[in-house]
Amino acid sequence: MYINPDRCVACTHCVPYCPTGAIQIVSEGGRNYAKVDDDRCVECWICYRVARCPKDAIEPTPPEKMPFVRRLKFFFASATAVWPETGMAGRGTEEMKTNDVTGRFRFGEIGFALDMGRPTGVGVRVSDVEKVCKAIAPYVTFEIENPVTKLLIDPKTGEVRNPELRNVYLLSAVVEAKTSKELAPKVLEIVRDVSKEVNTVISVGLVSRVKPDGEPEAYEVLRQVGIEAKPNMKVNIGLGKPFVGWE
Amino acid sequence: MTHTLHRQGTYEELKEDFVVLVMSAKGFNDPGAAPKLGEALKIISKYGPVNIGDMTQGSMYRAGFRIKPVERLLKGGHDRSIYHGVFTDLEAVKKVVDELKAADLGMSVVISGLYDEVKNIIRPHTVNLFLGIWGKTELLPKHEEVLKICTMCGHQFVSRNLVMKLAQDVKRGRISPEEAAEVMASCCSCGIFNPVRAVKLVKQLVQKL
Ligand code: SF4
Numbered sequence A: 001m002y003i004n005p006d007r008c009v010a011c012t013h014c015v016p017y018c019p020t021g022a023i024q025i026v027s028e029g030g031r032n033y034a035k036v037d038d039d040r041c042v043e044c045w046i047c048y049r050v051a052r053c054p055k056d057a058i059e060p061t062p063p064e065k066m067p068f069v070r071r072l073k074f075f076f077a078s079a080t081a082v083w084p085e086t087g088m089a090g091r092g093t094e095e096m097k098t099n100d101v102t103g104r105f106r107f108g109e110i111g112f113a114l115d116m117g118r119p120t121g122v123g124v125r126v127s128d129v130e131k132v133c134k135a136i137a138p139y140v141t142f143e144i145e146n147p148v149t150k151l152l153i154d155p156k157t158g159e160v161r162n163p164e165l166r167n168v169y170l171l172s173a174v175v176e177a178k179t180s181k182e183l184a185p186k187v188l189e190i191v192r193d194v195s196k197e198v199n200t201v202i203s204v205g206l207v208s209r210v211k212p213d214g215e216p217e218a219y220e221v222l223r224q225v226g227i228e229a230k231p232n233m234k235v236n237i238g239l240g241k242p243f244v245g246w247e
Numbered sequence B: 001m002t003h004t005l006h007r008q009g010t011y012e013e014l015k016e017d018f019v020v021l022v023m024s025a026k027g028f029n030d031p032g033a034a035p036k037l038g039e040a041l042k043i044i045s046k047y048g049p050v051n052i053g054d055m056t057q058g059s060m061y062r063a064g065f066r067i068k069p070v071e072r073l074l075k076g077g078h079d080r081s082i083y084h085g086v087f088t089d090l091e092a093v094k095k096v097v098d099e100l101k102a103a104d105l106g107m108s109v110v111i112s113g114l115y116d117e118v119k120n121i122i123r124p125h126t127v128n129l130f131l132g133i134w135g136k137t138e139l140l141p142k143h144e145e146v147l148k149i150c151t152m153c154g155h156q157f158v159s160r161n162l163v164m165k166l167a168q169d170v171k172r173g174r175i176s177p178e179e180a181a182e183v184m185a186s187c188c189s190c191g192i193f194n195p196v197r198a199v200k201l202v203k204q205l206v207q208k209l
């Protein structure tokens, strides 16, 4: 994001709106104005879209004209931009939200949704995404429709495709993968270990089918590793058609 | 997209925070889905949601959507719209679910909220469990109210600094907690932010400043 110093009057209105704290008021040449830290800026456009500068000093570059790294940041920060590669709006895939129709997750399979850099604008460097992906790669299948898999990492090894991207700072990146119920405890333990080595936070989600008695199959995995799920979760209630069935 | 999953709060607080989402499945039932999704939005709107929105268009708090938000969202709706409604009680969610079921629209419906409550009103098919926040948690805000407010927009568009600034403004008597919550809700583009819960949390946060 660019703030035009000739228009900005340093009123500070936009500063707190930035989720990553990328906007600061600086003093240069005897005057004050708001300046965006290019590294810290994740191109979420909240300053432009919501804060709305009274002097029209906030000047975004349209995504199609952005250099690659900024476009990458933009897509990883946007909730609504449609990924040209997946046709999906948002940062991840449909994952379990349409599982009643797609059957992406079946009994005996456990999905991982590792939301790196989230919440509260902590953000994540690609190098930390790589760390997690490399650690779990031998035991999982990465979701190929997910933007992390499509654009950042090699799904076989978990290594970053382009080493020059390692230092890029993103608002968040959702690592989506799945494995068997038998391997899932090991993967969870790996994620628990590697989460101690990253310089960010990871909101950890686990996807599973629900057994006829109402117990999510993933509870078996959690009991093995001694981890408890929070009481709130996302629940697909099976109204989609054509329906894959309850079994 | 795990944007409704990471809401933080006690069991009692989360009893006032449910999100209903409706969408089509790409490559399976999306052609011609727009009217069915629109029908679902109308049903959601009937039972007093405190926020509604379409991930691809914005929420009722978006500038330009405040008057007649349902009509506007329906007008801009399409086969890949992802509609949301936020509810503060399970009774309303139950009514929405019962009517969606009867309407038999064939669209996927996801409820985010307390599992023990949700499973009492309808049979669950697939779940996404939340195991909490791992890693460098010292990077999170120090006041739990800020974390609870910010996680009501899973895309992280409600800035922690903005929450603190608005709480300070409330403390100084410049704005009301309701006005603060409305500014926060305008940052969330999907319409999943719960402004009613935010008012309560802002009041709690102000006590600590
Ligand atoms: S709102 Fe506009 S004028 Fe005020 S500090 Fe930001 S860019 Fe400058």
Ligand code: SF4
Residues within 6 Å of the ligand: A001, A017, A018, A019, A020, A021, A022, A023, A036, A040, A041, A042, A043, A044, A045, A046, A047, A048
């Ligand atoms: S685009 Fe987002 S991250 Fe960049 S300065 Fe604006 S609010 Fe901050």
